[in-house]
Amino acid sequence: LVAALEVFAKKCMETMERIRSKESIQDIPLIKEEFERCCTLVSLCEDQSPREEDMAEVVQREMEAMDLAIRDAVDKFTRLLENSRANDTGMQLEVNESILGTCSDLMAAVRQLVVRASDLQREIVAAGKGGASPREFYKRNHRWTEGLLSGAKAVAIACQALMSAADQVVSGKGKFEEVIVASREIAASSMQLVMASRVKADKSSQKMADLSTTAKQISTLTGTVVATAENCRDKISTASTLDFSKLSLHSAKRLEMETLVKMLETEKQLENERTKLAELRRHHYKLAGELEGWDEEDIPK
Missing domain, CATH: 1.20.5 (Single alpha-helices involved in coiled-coils or other helix-helix interfaces)
Structure with missing residues (x-):
């Protein structure tokens, strides 16, 4: 050249x-x-290396992926609830309706969060790009962009985790604790998305206020999901423990004897723990007496 x-x-x-x-x-x-x-x-001689990815496109893609994950979760909860109403009865139906109902309410709030986060994001870019293109704005504010992307990904992952956990619980293969953990993760990741948005949002922005309100709703609904999961877990546990309808005469007698043995063992263990507690208290008083100068007769027997 x-x-x-x-x-x-x-x-x-x-x-x-x-x-x-x-x-x-x-x-x-x-x-x-x-x-x-x-x-x-x-x-x-032009640079033939891969072009730097357009951050505006990345942000848009992640926001769309988050929205898609939430819509999939809502659709899945609806199908699970319909199947349960068609095939389950009694306590199992009650438990499934409670779990899926509260999870669906939480997903609806998260979907609203996504819509409001997208609206706020567009407002932030429009106010802050100063004539530059969205691509240049995201590139110039790359740390904020990374925080926004991280929050969006975390919300999508948490929603998929809740969907999977609820599916497993309804099918009898999962644990209620997994629903609790996933719902709490949704609350945490939603707050992460809100905090990332707040960094660049105008303090007087109504869209920011709406986003914060939705985040508070998600926190409240998460508490409802947790309480519902714990209540359903206790119901299932109690029902399975006290359901003797399928026991034969011989099995019932054997279980009765095993229960009596466990009762005696528990009572003996309780007696030992009470004796241990009494000795620990006596030793504590003795040590305290030595420090305070008590007489031997002042120590409780």
């Missing part, structure tokens, strides 16, 4: 000299050919 430019420059200089000397010019086609050759070489 350098050599070609030198040749092109030399020919241009020679042509200029002929023009100044009013000589005939015959090498214009040759100069044009050299110019086109230089242009071709310049284009070949």
